[in-house]
Amino acid sequence: MSRVESKTMIQIIAGQFMEHRLGLLGAIVVVLFIVTALCAPVISKLSGHDPEAQNIYGRNLPPFSRVTLSQDAKEEALEKVLDANPVLVKKIIATFNKHKIITGGEDELFELLHTITPDQINQISNIDQEEAAKFRQIVGSFSKTHLLGTDELGRDLLIRLIYGTRVSIGIGIVVALAAMFIGLIIGSIAGYYGGVVDIVLSRIIDSLLSLPLLPLMIVLAAVDLKNIPFLHSLISGDNESIVKLFIILVLFSWMKVARLARGSILSIREHEFILAAKTLGAKDITIIITHIIPNIVAPLIVAISLNIGESILNEAALSFLGLGIQPPTPSWGNILFNALETINQNPILAIAPGILILLAVVSFNFIGDGLQDAIDPKAIKR
Amino acid sequence: MSNYIIRRLIQAFFVLIILSYLCFSILSLMPGDPVDVMITSNPKITKEDITRLKKLYGLDKPNYVRYFNWLTSALSGDLGYSRVYKIKVEKLLGERLINTFILSVCSLVMAVTIGIAIGVYAGMKKGSKFDYIVNFISYGLISMPSFWLAIVLIMIFSIWIPILPAGGTRTVGDNSIVGLTSILDRIRYLILPALSLASLQLGIFVRYARSAMIEALGNDYIRTAKAKGLGPSRILWNHAFRNALIPLITVVTLSLSGIFSGAIITETVFSYQGVGKLVYDSIIGNDFNVAMVSFMISVAMILTMNLLADILYGVVDPRISYK
Numbered sequence: 001m002s003r004v005e006s007k008t009m010i011q012i013i014a015g016q017f018m019e020h021r022l023g024l025l026g027a028i029v030v031v032l033f034i035v036t037a038l039c040a041p042v043i044s045k046l047s048g049h050d051p052e053a054q055n056i057y058g059r060n061l062p063p064f065s066r067v068t069l070s071q072d073a074k075e076e077a078l079e080k081v082l083d084a085n086p087v088l089v090k091k092i093i094a095t096f097n098k099h100k101i102i103t104g105g106e107d108e109l110f111e112l113l114h115t116i117t118p119d120q121i122n123q124i125s126n127i128d129q130e131e132a133a134k135f136r137q138i139v140g141s142f143s144k145t146h147l148l149g150t151d152e153l154g155r156d157l158l159i160r161l162i163y164g165t166r167v168s169i170g171i172g173i174v175v176a177l178a179a180m181f182i183g184l185i186i187g188s189i190a191g192y193y194g195g196v197v198d199i200v201l202s203r204i205i206d207s208l209l210s211l212p213l214l215p216l217m218i219v220l221a222a223v224d225l226k227n228i229p230f231l232h233s234l235i236s237g238d239n240e241s242i243v244k245l246f247i248i249l250v251l252f253s254w255m256k257v258a259r260l261a262r263g264s265i266l267s268i269r270e271h272e273f274i275l276a277a278k279t280l281g282a283k284d285i286t287i288i289i290t291h292i293i294p295n296i297v298a299p300l301i302v303a304i305s306l307n308i309g310e311s312i313l314n315e316a317a318l319s320f321l322g323l324g325i326q327p328p329t330p331s332w333g334n335i336l337f338n339a340l341e342t343i344n345q346n347p348i349l350a351i352a353p354g355i356l357i358l359l360a361v362v363s364f365n366f367i368g369d370g371l372q373d374a375i376d377p378k379a380i381k382r
Numbered sequence: 383m384s385n386y387i388i389r390r391l392i393q394a395f396f397v398l399i400i401l402s403y404l405c406f407s408i409l410s411l412m413p414g415d416p417v418d419v420m421i422t423s424n425p426k427i428t429k430e431d432i433t434r435l436k437k438l439y440g441l442d443k444p445n446y447v448r449y450f451n452w453l454t455s456a457l458s459g460d461l462g463y464s465r466v467y468k469i470k471v472e473k474l475l476g477e478r479l480i481n482t483f484i485l486s487v488c489s490l491v492m493a494v495t496i497g498i499a500i501g502v503y504a505g506m507k508k509g510s511k512f513d514y515i516v517n518f519i520s521y522g523l524i525s526m527p528s529f530w531l532a533i534v535l536i537m538i539f540s541i542w543i544p545i546l547p548a549g550g551t552r553t554v555g556d557n558s559i560v561g562l563t564s565i566l567d568r569i570r571y572l573i574l575p576a577l578s579l580a581s582l583q584l585g586i587f588v589r590y591a592r593s594a595m596i597e598a599l600g601n602d603y604i605r606t607a608k609a610k611g612l613g614p615s616r617i618l619w620n621h622a623f624r625n626a627l628i629p630l631i632t633v634v635t636l637s638l639s640g641i642f643s644g645a646i647i648t649e650t651v652f653s654y655q656g657v658g659k660l661v662y663d664s665i666i667g668n669d670f671n672v673a674m675v676s677f678m679i680s681v682a683m684i685l686t687m688n689l690l691a692d693i694l695y696g697v698v699d700p701r702i703s704y705k
Binding site: 219 | 639
C-alpha cells in the first residue's frame with residue numbers, strides 16, 4: 001500500500017495557485033507595488049527627491065535629465081543646514097583649512113559652492129570625517145537626476161509616482177477591506193435571519209447593483225462636505241479628499257460581497273452542524289463568526305482581490321475627472337489629469353501613470369482569477 | 383411574462399423616484415445655490431434682497447418641498463433653464479442625446495462584432511497560442527482605464543501621426559462642409575472616442591464569447607451530433623454557436639449601461655458634445671437643472687437596459703420562466 005501524503009486545505013490551494021502562472025505573476029507584481037509604497041519615504045530620503053518640491057526652472061523635462069540649482073538656491077540650501085548647526089560650520093571650516101581646500105572663514109565656504117571643481121569634490125570625498133561627508137552630501141543635493149523627467153511644476157515624476165502608489169494601492173486595499181466588512185455584516189444578517197429582513201436587504205443590494213455607478217459617484221464627489229456638519233467635523237482639512245473618496249468608493253463596493261455572503265449562508269444555514277451549535281446554545285453571532293464565515297473565506301478572498309482592482313480603477317477615474325484626490329497629494333489618477341494639458345511636450349507624464357494603473361489592476365485581476373481556479377474543487381488536480 | 387414586465391416597470395418607476403429625490407438632495411449639498419452665486423458676483427446686494435430672492439425662487443423652503451416643486455414642473459414638461467448656457471434645458475438635450483446615441487451604437491457594434499468573432503475563434507482553438515494571446519489581451523483591455531487609452535490614442539493619432547482630430551464633435555466654423563462630406567467629417571471625429579469606449583466592452587465580450595463557446599462545445603449534444611456524422615462546420619455553427627449566443631445576448635444588453643457610464647469619461651476626454659459630457663460639465667459648473675435632468679436620463683436609460691436584458695434573456699432561452 002502506498003502512502004499518500006495528506007495536505008491541508010491551504011496547502012492544496014497554495015499549490016494550485018502556484019501552478020497558475022499568471023496569478024503568480026500578479027502576486028509578485030502586487031508585492032513589488034506594496035513594498036515600493038511602504039518604502040516611499042525611504043526612497044525619497046535616499047534619492048533626495050521630494051514629491052512636492054517644485055522647480056519652476058525645470059518644468060516638463062525629459063527622462064534622465066540633470067537639474068542643477070541656481071546660485072541663490074545653492075547658498076540658501078547651505079545656509080539652512082549651517083544655521084541649524086553652528087558647530088558643524090566651524091568643524092567644516094577647520095577641516096577644509098587643514099586640507100587646504102579653502103583658506104579663510106565662512107565667506108570662503110560659500111564661495112566654494114560656486115567654484116567647486118570635480119577634483120575638489122573627490123578630495124572632499126576622500127576626507128574620512130563626518131563633517132566632510134556632510135558637506136559632500138549638501139553639494140551632491142544641488143544637482144539631481146530625474147529618471148522619468150519632471151512634471152508641469154518641475155516636480156520629479158518618479159517620486160510622485162512612488163508616492164502615488166501609496167495613495168492608489170492604499171485606497172484600493174483599504175476600500176476593499178472596508179467593503180468586505182460591511183458586505184459581510186449585511187450579507188450575514190440577510191442570509192441568517194431570512195424573512196422580511198432578507199427581502200428588504202436583498203432589494204437594496206439589487207437596486208444598488210443595478211445603479212449607474214459613475215454618474216452617482218461624480219454627483220457624490222461634487223458634494224461640499226461643509227454642508228454636512230457631522231461629516232465635516234470628522235475630517236481634517238488636509239486629507240479631506242482622500243476620506244471623501246474612501247467613503248464614496250466603499251458606499252458602492254460592498255454589494256457583491258454582501259450577495260456572496262448571503263448566498264453562502266443560505267446554503268450553510270441548513271447544515272447539521274449549525275443545528276448542533278444552536279442546540280448547544282451558541283449565540284447567533286458566535287455561529288456566524290465561528291461556523292459560517294470560515295466556510296466562505298475562499299470566495300471572499302477572490303471577491304476582495306477583484307474589488308481592489310475595481311477600486312483602483314474607480315479612484316483613478318474620479319481623480320482623473322478632478323473629483324477624487326486633490327493635488328498636491330499625488331495619485332496615479334490626478335497625475336494623469338494634470339498630464340492632459342501637456343501631452344504635447346511631455347508624453348511620459350501621461351503614459352507612466354496609466355501603465356502603473358493597468359499593471360496594478362491586471363495583477364489584482366490575475367490574482368483573483370488564480371485564486372478562483374485554486375479554490376474551485378472541480379479544478380483541483382490530485 | 384407580461385405580468386413580470388409590468389412588475390419590473392413599476393419597480394423601475396419607484397427606483398427612479400427615490401433616486402431623483404436622493405440626487406436632488408445631494409445636488410443641493412453642492413456649494414452654492416443660484417442666489418449664492420448672484421451674491422458673489424454682486425457686492426452691492428443687501429440682506430433684504432437676498433431673502434427676497436431666496437423667497438422668489440423658493441430656496442428658503444425645506445428640501446422636500448423644493449423637490450416636489452421641481453418634480454411637478456418637470457413632469458408637466460418644464461425642465462427649467464440652464465444657468466451656464468442660459469437656454470432651456472430641453473433645447474440643450476436634443477442634439478446631445480443624438481450624439482451620445484451615435485457614439486454608443488458605434489462603439490457597441492464595433493465591440494460586438496470584433497469581440498464575438500475573436501472570442502468564438504479563441505474558444506474553438508482552446509489551449510492554442512492564439513487563445514493564450516487573446517486571453518492575455520482581453521484581460522489587459524478589461525483592466526485598462528478607458529481614459530488612459532483615450533489619451534494614448536490622442537497621442538498616437540493626433541500628435542505623432544496627425545491624421546485624426548484630438549477632440550470635438552465636428553469641424554466648427556466651416557460652412558463648406560455639407561452633405562456627404564459632413565458625414566465623413568463626423569466619422570473622423572467619432573473614430574477615436576468610439577475606439578476607446580469600445581475597448582472595455584471588447585475585452586468583456588471576448589472573454590464571455592470564448593467561455594460560452596467552450597461550454598457549448600462541451601455539451602452532450604455536440605458528441606451526439608458528431609456521432610451522427612455531421613460535418614464539423616455544421617456542428618460548430620448550428621449546434622455550438624447558437625447555444626453560445628444565449629449568455630452573450632445578456633452580456634451585450636447589460637454592457638449598454640457600462641457603455642453609457644463610460645461615455646461620461648470618454649466624452650469628457652474628447653470633448654465630444656454628448657449627454658455624458660453634459661452630466662460632468664453641469665455638475666462641475668454647478669448647473670442644477672441640467673445636472674438633475676441629464677442625471678435622471680442616464681439613470682433611466684441604464685434601468686431600461688437592465689430590464690431589456692432580463693426580458694431578452696427569457697425570450698432567447700425557453701428554459702427560463704418568469705413568474
